[in-house]
Amino acid sequence: MNILLVDDERKFVTMLARRLELRGFAVTCVYTGIEALKVVQEGAKFDVAVLDVKMPGIGGIELRRELQRLDGDMKFVFLTGHGSDRDYSVGAKEAALYLPKPLKIDDLVDVLSKVTGKTAGGRGENLSQIKSD
């Protein structure tokens, strides 16, 4: 599964991406909405975009609309540091799944599988494989 991870908190992106890669996901990290649009406009294909809601410049909601225009098949998951009822209702209205930060990696993995209908599918370092040995 190919994931586009968009969040302006670089350390958060780095750590989360590494953890997802250990679980077999392929992750592309960008830190702004503009970078996300550029990557997709240049032809990169992603099964799902994981977007922070509040970012400087283009926020997650607007970014989702722009990305969907570029790739109608892309699925979306929102992450947020707010977790207010208003955020949940925004997520529901946008017909996207929504997780509050700090998140649990297993919850994110479940949500990614749900929205895409796929599993991680990657090779290399596979944490779940080592755990089951």
Added chain:
Amino acid sequence: MDRKQDLFNYASLALFGRVNASISHELKNIMAIISETAGLLGDLSEMAKGGAGIDPDMLISSIDSIAEEIERGFTTIRQMNRFSHSVDVPIGSIDLMEVLDLVGQLCGYLAFAGKMRIHPCKDTAPIVQTSPFILQAVIYQTVAGIFQKTGPDKELNVSVQPRDDASWQMLFDGAGITAVEMPGGDGIERMAASIGVAIHWEPAEDCLEMKIPFSI
């Protein structure tokens, strides 16, 4: 109850809500980084149990990252504490440079805010006798209002100098303010007027001036 007073009280409470929301968002981001980093250390430990090697540099950088985020968290809590204590006294002596420093830190937590460059005051410390909370609220709402219009890529210059023998001049410029209406809205002028602060707005000159009396 008096409607103007109601609106004034609401504006003050709204400021508290806005600042606390931005601080809580910052603290959540910090917790999220610490959580993911700790989670990564857990993942690496699991892999080590299964016989995989661990890169010591990755361990060190993860531990350093946690330490940095804890320090960032403490800094955020210090700002929250400074803000909370601004209502300790209704009227008191305050240093305008300290108010600007706190406002700069608090505005930094807003996703849409650019950078605030506070120029040192060349003269003696600009002390005023005023309502610390209301002055802070006026400056915060003005700066937030400017950045809402100009965006996160802009840098706002702020300077303080003597205006005359009864007031200080606080100048905001350089962020490309061109909107017609007053950043922060009409409520800001009313709030400012309550402590004798006059706001003069010149969009064509990309400049906003606050005249702050030495004493209310």
